[in-house]
Amino acid sequence: MTNTIDGFTFDLPLNAEKIIELAHYHRQQLDEAVFHNEIHLGEYCLAQRKRVYDFTRTLEPQQRVEFYKMYDGELRRIADDEDLHPADAEHGVGVFTIVLALALIAFILYFAVVRNITSA
Numbered sequence: 001m002t003n004t005i006d007g008f009t010f011d012l013p014l015n016a017e018k019i020i021e022l023a024h025y026h027r028q029q030l031d032e033a034v035f036h037n038e039i040h041l042g043e044y045c046l047a048q049r050k051r052v053y054d055f056t057r058t059l060e061p062q063q064r065v066e067f068y069k070m071y072d073g074e075l076r077r078i079a080d081d082e083d084l085h086p087a088d089a090e091h092g093v094g095v096f097t098i099v100l101a102l103a104l105i106a107f108i109l110y111f112a113v114v115r116n117i118t119s120a
Contacts (some may be wrong), residue, residue, distance in 0.1 A: 023074035
């Protein structure tokens with residue numbers, strides 16, 4: 001039994017080298033899509049993942065698990081770490097910064113509004 005996805009033909013049992021080639025091909029396609037303004041990356045990635053999903057529905061459950069383990073593992077391995085947006089930047093704004101901003105707003109409001117109203 002053979003299955004085809006994005007021009008890659010897979011014989012059963014699955015070949016790890018072909019799965020890795022498919023992951024590299026998908027990564028290359030995504031890298032190229034980044035530079036095209038007419039392509040919406042979210043829709044492009046969803047379509048790509050949908051083709052993979054449709055392909056894996058033809059596999060037995062154990063083969064599906066093995067495929068995803070190899071495919072996702074290779075995509076994670078070749079992923080670029082983004083220097084401009086490191087993972088530790090996801091922590092958000094600190095509590096001290098929020099308190100400081102609220103204190104500054106309260107100080108400005110007091111001298112701009114409240115003080116003028118009470119002195120009149």
